[in-house]
Amino acid sequence: MRGQVSKRTIFAFIGPAVFGLAIVGIAPLLYAGWTSLHFFNLIKLRQVKFIGLDNYWTVLTDEVFWQAMGRTFFLLCTALPLQLAFGLGIALVLHKPGLTILKTLARLSLVLPMATTYAVVGLLGQVMFNQKFGVVNQLLGGANINWIGDPTNAFVMIIFWDVWQWTPFVALVLLAGLTMVPGEVEEAARLETKSAWKVLRYVQLPFLLPGLVAVLILRTADTLKLFDMVFTLTRGGPGAATEFISLMIQRVGFRGFDQGLASAQAIILLIITIILAQIYIRVFYKEV
Amino acid sequence: MNTIRKLFGTAATASILATGALADGHGWSLSDAAAPYAGTTVDVVFLLRPGYDAIEAMLPAFEEETGITVNIIKHPYENALGEQVRDFVSDGDLDVALIDLVWMGNFAENEWVLPLADVQAKFPDAVDPDLDIDDFFPLVLNAFGGWNDTIYGLPVDNYSGLMFYNRCMLEEAGFDGPPATWAELKDVYGPALTGDGQYAFALQSKRNETQSADSFARMIWPFGGSFLDENFRSNLNSPESQAGLQFRQDLMQYMPDGIVAYDHAEVVNGFAQGDIAIITEWSAFYSGVVSPETSTVADCVEIAPEPMGPAGRKPALGGFSMAVASQADEAEQAAAYLFIQWATSKANAVEYVERGGVSARQSAYQDPTLAETFKYIPALVESWQDGVPEFRPRFAEWPEITEIVQEWGTKMMLGEVTTEEGAQEIGTRMEAVLETAGYYSGDKPLAQ
Numbered sequence: 001m002r003g004q005v006s007k008r009t010i011f012a013f014i015g016p017a018v019f020g021l022a023i024v025g026i027a028p029l030l031y032a033g034w035t036s037l038h039f040f041n042l043i044k045l046r047q048v049k050f051i052g053l054d055n056y057w058t059v060l061t062d063e064v065f066w067q068a069m070g071r072t073f074f075l076l077c078t079a080l081p082l083q084l085a086f087g088l089g090i091a092l093v094l095h096k097p098g099l100t101i102l103k104t105l106a107r108l109s110l111v112l113p114m115a116t117t118y119a120v121v122g123l124l125g126q127v128m129f130n131q132k133f134g135v136v137n138q139l140l141g142g143a144n145i146n147w148i149g150d151p152t153n154a155f156v157m158i159i160f161w162d163v164w165q166w167t168p169f170v171a172l173v174l175l176a177g178l179t180m181v182p183g184e185v186e187e188a189a190r191l192e193t194k195s196a197w198k199v200l201r202y203v204q205l206p207f208l209l210p211g212l213v214a215v216l217i218l219r220t221a222d223t224l225k226l227f228d229m230v231f232t233l234t235r236g237g238p239g240a241a242t243e244f245i246s247l248m249i250q251r252v253g254f255r256g257f258d259q260g261l262a263s264a265q266a267i268i269l270l271i272i273t274i275i276l277a278q279i280y281i282r283v284f285y286k287e288v
Numbered sequence: 289m290n291t292i293r294k295l296f297g298t299a300a301t302a303s304i305l306a307t308g309a310l311a312d313g314h315g316w317s318l319s320d321a322a323a324p325y326a327g328t329t330v331d332v333v334f335l336l337r338p339g340y341d342a343i344e345a346m347l348p349a350f351e352e353e354t355g356i357t358v359n360i361i362k363h364p365y366e367n368a369l370g371e372q373v374r375d376f377v378s379d380g381d382l383d384v385a386l387i388d389l390v391w392m393g394n395f396a397e398n399e400w401v402l403p404l405a406d407v408q409a410k411f412p413d414a415v416d417p418d419l420d421i422d423d424f425f426p427l428v429l430n431a432f433g434g435w436n437d438t439i440y441g442l443p444v445d446n447y448s449g450l451m452f453y454n455r456c457m458l459e460e461a462g463f464d465g466p467p468a469t470w471a472e473l474k475d476v477y478g479p480a481l482t483g484d485g486q487y488a489f490a491l492q493s494k495r496n497e498t499q500s501a502d503s504f505a506r507m508i509w510p511f512g513g514s515f516l517d518e519n520f521r522s523n524l525n526s527p528e529s530q531a532g533l534q535f536r537q538d539l540m541q542y543m544p545d546g547i548v549a550y551d552h553a554e555v556v557n558g559f560a561q562g563d564i565a566i567i568t569e570w571s572a573f574y575s576g577v578v579s580p581e582t583s584t585v586a587d588c589v590e591i592a593p594e595p596m597g598p599a600g601r602k603p604a605l606g607g608f609s610m611a612v613a614s615q616a617d618e619a620e621q622a623a624a625y626l627f628i629q630w631a632t633s634k635a636n637a638v639e640y641v642e643r644g645g646v647s648a649r650q651s652a653y654q655d656p657t658l659a660e661t662f663k664y665i666p667a668l669v670e671s672w673q674d675g676v677p678e679f680r681p682r683f684a685e686w687p688e689i690t691e692i693v694q695e696w697g698t699k700m701m702l703g704e705v706t707t708e709e710g711a712q713e714i715g716t717r718m719e720a721v722l723e724t725a726g727y728y729s730g731d732k733p734l735a736q
Contacts, residue, residue: 043394044684064695132563146546148546148549149550150545151704154549235495237549238548240695251691255370255691257687
């Protein structure tokens, strides 16, 4: 039939992508699923055996797993609102007319924290927050704050770095949302009211919601898999103060070598992430 | 004792093999032995530590004489086990395994490394008649190279915990020598040396192997404690173990704040900058604290054996051995053996020490001039007489157990749990690991 694309052509275009995705994404996931149903310890490979859902039961009843999960969500609940607040503030400032060159420079500089490798951020943190010679204590008037060795301070430090690194991302996404607001609509609104809040709430916010949902989903997923920065900065310590869920999974899988248990933890984490993403989409998209 | 006797039986067998090679091989030379393997590349993991820099600096001579290329893959200590495990389970490229004394159970039980005697039997022409395996410190050979009465690896980069002290700070405070006991360190030296941003002592306690080996284990043994009793049940709630752990808590008042974030580097740097008067550290860090380039107190550094506790000295024991990988092909195995034999040889031991390494060869330390140059040698030799091979239990389950100790040991230090609660938690979890491994059902012998 004229205009109809043949199946061969469709396969030729989509096939490589599906094949690539299957190799790099689906196959490891299936393998993790298989591993999670076995006793599978890298240093006891002769003892590999099918154990059904034992690993899942172990994870679900493991107090340490839920403590790490709680810690991770606490980080999300503290860092994300800060990122949204600062990001929105920056976006609104950059959205104002005038000062074009400065705004361009600001937009460019916003990319720098995001472009910094996570592990490098952690190493920077080790130096900057060093109790004795770190620049942070110097800036605080020569304070003698023990950042890395104190559980509460270490957590605050992680929040600081996460906010520093990802606020620019939020700002850029929201700035993109603001540029979607039709100029004449925004102008008319400003003529109607002097309240910036009302303009934001009733005119700009509807255009920001898709970006906000994307930010929520991406930042939630990023926080749940936050690893490199924390590993190089505190290695989950002191004690377990900064042992987030990804660090715990890495510890079980690659330091304790229990790949079966770590796979079960990872799959449970994946399920939680998917559920959260679905909730975000249903709740916020309904608003839109 | 029986184990040690059997181990020396194996050592003697290896010596006989070596002697046999001598009988058959008058005029043995490294270049002749290596001739069939010229052009072979040996892949080996090294750590980012002075002892490995020393071998690397000496390596051109070996490569030139043998035609064997040694490909060094460097890792920080914390990554070394994981990287090697992944290589061995995937039948990778490593030809030499670098084995910490607590990893030997994994490598031997998984047959990732070959027994030394098997390698020597397989390649008799490669065996140096001067190998002289009895020249290694017996404790070190047993702890680092042996598993279940069989020698697998030859010791390299071996440490004993030593007490590094700043003589100038001690003299200024009115002391003419270091503390002899842990109690003296806490009760006498602690108050006198702490204040004005300076601390009497620092015990590296970061949440990694440092917490379990350098901090936790270091405190239980001198007080008569141990991880396990003779039935492989937790001994951490015994009065002796508790005394050691409580002592650590009490001693923290004379350590820098945030000591749970201090790894080797922080402690050694604090000592080298004159902020800390006394540290207990591995002999491997000696070269850094006596070098004027890295230490402001180089002229004040003195070394002594670790303080004694009620149960004696019981110093920390750490270090490595190198063994031939079973996954290597024949030529690589032979070349790997030649490299290990050369790197740990009696002939190279003095140069190795001079370049910053710590040799396990007894003969190296008989040279009095070497002991004058390297102040740690007398203390090291003394410590190796008193060391505990099971300072950290040497079985395949240690990687799981050390994670438990690291978590709860740190929580104890932070005051989040008491020493009793922490010990109880470690004990319960440790026994669960041992139960799963089959120690209590009789599936596995109670090693050590």
